[in-house]
Amino acid sequence: MEDDAQVAAAVRRGLEAEGYTVDLAPDGLTGLRLAQRHAYRAIVLDIMLPGLNGYKVCEALRADGVATPILMLTAKDGEYDEAEGLDTGADDYLTKPFSYLVFLARLRALIRRSQTPGPLLRAGDLWLDPAGRRCGRGGAEITLTEREFAVLRCLVEHPGEVLSKRRIVDEVWDIAFDGEESIVEVYVSMLRRKVDTPFGVRSITTVRGAGYRMES
Amino acid sequence: MEDDAQVAAAVRRGLEAEGYTVDLAPDGLTGLRLAQRHAYRAIVLDIMLPGLNGYKVCEALRADGVATPILMLTAKDGEYDEAEGLDTGADDYLTKPFSYLVFLARLRALIRRSQTPGPLLRAGDLWLDPAGRRCGRGGAEITLTEREFAVLRCLVEHPGEVLSKRRIVDEVWDIAFDGEESIVEVYVSMLRRKVDTPFGVRSITTVRGAGYRMES
């Protein structure tokens, strides 16, 4: 246990260094609760857990309709353990001891596999292709920088809804971003110049004191 | 088990003497992993396996979209086993005990049958033949090293989609590769010099901050 806690802490540090946000549960039940309440991108589940063991947590989650990909960690390399792990609904398993690199690669593969392609976002004749990272209006393609694209995407994903600058910063910028919210103004300005002005339209509306809205 | 391991080793020696390259998995799950990651020309699958049994491995592979021909080995000669084997997606089965010559003949037949004329990957007039490990643009053939080919293949398999360096590393390099992602930059640079520049085109687009995209 002592050992496990250390491994868990190390894994957490590693993942956070990679830019992931990590919630750590000390026991099975806590983990189950967390997973039921949050929409995680992936769950790493140790079979040996105080309280509910990993199989049970996994089973309970699947029974609950939680579809989040699960990576199971098992200490034994017994045959049945692996099969059972997959049977209860885990998407992958890893036998201890494992290298951190292998762990990371598996986790990434899991997350990638679960990502739905999400074809094309549209707002009027404005279109956004997240997979190809392309954007355009009608037949014309528009070149956007990474940030511009992220901000526009954020807006297009919530058409007709007013998004505060705070919210846009939260969604687009890193957690650690400590600049001013006014950065959003700058990007909206640049976006309008690229996706609106040349086409004589105005799809991003300013709602004074509240934020911005993508007209649908 | 002991027995099986000896048979497996013998088969391996035999096949390697024939000029095949053989990967041997000690258990079902390892086999499954290997088969998911590599593009084998054929898979020989024992039903009696430690860990996942042959049926499950077979099923999992097919569910995963792996189309590699599978030759199933069964110890029993009961009809149902055979039927079940074929049901789960195996292409042929062989009942133990069998002679090595019969085994070899079946395997060859399987490989021959599966050689589809041209699963040729294309992107514009750029073509890639994974089976023959060849590549070219229009009528001109281009010589690529193993890595170059793998990177290009990765890109061509997802035309129009932006692939991050991280993802390319994950797909092309060993799972435990711990070098820098910038290695991808080097290979893209070399690829462009071979498949783009001589033809005055630019098929691999850099998407700053996001990755690379194969133009389709």
Add this chain to the structure above:
DNA sequence: AAGACCCCTGAAGCGACGCTGAGAAAGCTG
């Protein structure tokens, strides 16, 4: 009408990102 507040946008510094040539290390071939 004046002031306060909010938003727009052009300019500019600087840091990050990507490209490429050189070369070391490892592997293969004869």
Add this chain to the structure above:
DNA sequence: CAGCTTTCTCAGCGTCGCTTCAGGGGTCTT
């Protein structure tokens, strides 16, 4: 073992994008 190929690292350099700042305009309140 020598010579070749392949793979990977490193560092320099040019470019691009991110962010901040400041000045100006618009809008609402008092």
